[in-house]
Amino acid sequence: MTATAERHRVVIVGSGFGGLFAAKRLRRAAVDVTLIARTTHHLFQPLLYQVATGILSEGEIAPTTREILKRQRNARVLLGDVTEIDVAARTVASQAPTGTTLTPYDSLIVAAGSTQSYFGNDRFAEFAPGMKSIDDALELRGRIFDAFELAELASDPDEIDRWLTFVVVGAGATGVEMAGQISELARRTLPGDFRSIDPATARVVLLDAADAVLGNFGDKLSDKAFRQLRRIKVDVQLGATVVDLDATGIEVEDRDGTRRRIPSMCKIWAAGVAASPLGRQLAEQTGAATDRAGRVHVEPDCSLPGHPEVFVVGDMMAEQPGVAQVAIQAGRYAAGQIRRRTRGRAAGKPFAYYDKGSMATVSRFHAVASIKRLQFAGFIAWLMWLALHLFYIVGFKSRVTTLLHWSVSFVGRGRSERTTTQQQVYARRAIEQVGRT
Numbered sequence: 001m002t003a004t005a006e007r008h009r010v011v012i013v014g015s016g017f018g019g020l021f022a023a024k025r026l027r028r029a030a031v032d033v034t035l036i037a038r039t040t041h042h043l044f045q046p047l048l049y050q051v052a053t054g055i056l057s058e059g060e061i062a063p064t065t066r067e068i069l070k071r072q073r074n075a076r077v078l079l080g081d082v083t084e085i086d087v088a089a090r091t092v093a094s095q096a097p098t099g100t101t102l103t104p105y106d107s108l109i110v111a112a113g114s115t116q117s118y119f120g121n122d123r124f125a126e127f128a129p130g131m132k133s134i135d136d137a138l139e140l141r142g143r144i145f146d147a148f149e150l151a152e153l154a155s156d157p158d159e160i161d162r163w164l165t166f167v168v169v170g171a172g173a174t175g176v177e178m179a180g181q182i183s184e185l186a187r188r189t190l191p192g193d194f195r196s197i198d199p200a201t202a203r204v205v206l207l208d209a210a211d212a213v214l215g216n217f218g219d220k221l222s223d224k225a226f227r228q229l230r231r232i233k234v235d236v237q238l239g240a241t242v243v244d245l246d247a248t249g250i251e252v253e254d255r256d257g258t259r260r261r262i263p264s265m266c267k268i269w270a271a272g273v274a275a276s277p278l279g280r281q282l283a284e285q286t287g288a289a290t291d292r293a294g295r296v297h298v299e300p301d302c303s304l305p306g307h308p309e310v311f312v313v314g315d316m317m318a319e320q321p322g323v324a325q326v327a328i329q330a331g332r333y334a335a336g337q338i339r340r341r342t343r344g345r346a347a348g349k350p351f352a353y354y355d356k357g358s359m360a361t362v363s364r365f366h367a368v369a370s371i372k373r374l375q376f377a378g379f380i381a382w383l384m385w386l387a388l389h390l391f392y393i394v395g396f397k398s399r400v401t402t403l404l405h406w407s408v409s410f411v412g413r414g415r416s417e418r419t420t421t422q423q424q425v426y427a428r429r430a431i432e433q434v435g436r437t
């Protein structure tokens with residue numbers, strides 16, 4: 001047996017926050033790391049909305065995983081969609097266009113994240129894409145920018161209104177940021193670009209079944225965010241549940257049972273997540289419980305019952321909020337546990353998430369931030385948001401170009417990344433539907 005064959009084999013599924021930070025933590029460990037992911041990049045999801053609204057390019061928030069781990073000699077990156085994990089045989093099966101790859105492991109870290117949930121109405125996806133991937137963000141960029149293009153072509157006032165009405169479903173951080181940016185795009189960037197329509201008349205509707213925007217930030221910040229949204233002309237409709245969706249509009253039920261329709265060609269889903277289906281697969285094999293969203297109830301050390309060699313981290317964990325810091329900390333923790341074991345050390349303390357706080361931008365120069373007992377809103381919070389996001393963007397090059405693009409959009413009025421490809425020009429599926437109606 002060669003020396004290489006004797007090294008402990010760690011397989012990591014996913015190149016998001018959990019997977020990447022776990023791999024990096026194993027940098028100096030005497031292990032061989034294989035990171036398998038279905039995309040070739042590490043995605044900084046919190047800034048997807050800026051790709052969708054033309055502020056940033058996809059490369060700035062999605063650097064190639066292979067390049068990030070280039071100097072980590074014990075790590076190898078494989079492209080593949082993991083379809084099956086066999087915890088008894090300790091193998092991971094992944095699919096690529098060329099076939100199936102079977103990768104054996106001694107330790108496994110599963111950080112496959114979450115997908116969009118339409119609460120049982122999967123057909124909504126066709127008309128209201130979510131925002132989980134670069135593909136989603138570029139699809140949305142196509143739909144948003146082309147809604148203005150197609151409004152310019154239309155002559156019927158109702159049709160123009162339909163194209164110029166944007167509905168964002170879900171008033172959590174993603175929905176608020178998205179609605180704020182579409183409104184600023186319409187009112188700050190696009191005026192003057194068109195001859196028939198006035199983009200500033202666009203209506204941006206932010207819907208939620210709950211009673212508050214950014215509910216998890218507490219009443220004070222929620223109220224401040226609500227008022228800022230109103231200031232930038234976002235039409236916030238709370239207590240409004242989406243009951244149906246099609247190509248040309250959205251059906252909403254209000255608290256009093258009234259049903260109404262909002263005609264709109266461009267709808268965006270920012271409500272609800274479900275864990276990767278790999279969670280249920282692992283739970284079935286190990287007897288671990290899952291919650292309604294398919295997230296796995298893990299042991300205190302993030303492993304699975306009876307399988308201390310299998311860790312589940314990040315958005316797939318039932319016990320923790322679905323935020324980047326949970327994934328980063330749990331990924332690092334799982335890697336630390338593996339290092340201890342390979343050195344013959346006793347297991348460390350149970351995983352404890354250290355909540356560093358949360359923040360969301362509402363518009364340019366305006367954010368809300370909740371850090372322990374401290375709450376900030378407005379420009380100070382926005383500066384904090386800016387510094388933190390710059391810090392977490394991977395790579396010096398991306399930080400420089402991101403800062404440049406932010407200056408163009410926030411100090412100036414421009415958007416540097418308005419390009420949509422021809423595939424997106426007719427906003428693909430939305431337009432197919434228009435053709436049918």
Ligand SMILES: Cc1cc2nc3c(=O)[nH]c(=O)nc-3n(C[C@H](O)[C@H](O)[C@H](O)COP(=O)(O)OP(=O)(O)OC[C@H]3O[C@@H](n4cnc5c(N)ncnc54)[C@H](O)[C@@H]3O)c2cc1C
Pocket residue numbers: 013014015016017018019036037038039041042043044045046047048049080081082083111112113114131132173174276278313314315316322323324325327359
């Ligand atoms: C639009 C948006 C905005 C957000 N904003 C914030 C924010 O402001 N602050 C914050 O803290 N959090 C935010 N989050 C949440 C945060 O991004 C997630 O909590 C975090 O990314 C979870 O990390 P993860 O490693 O568990 O999963 P992810 O980062 O989602 O990574 C999952 C990885 O697994 C891969 N994968 C999935 N399935 C398979 C498979 N079958 N085979 C192979 N690979 C697979 C994916 O390609 C990806 O590489 C946001 C999320 C979204 C979608």
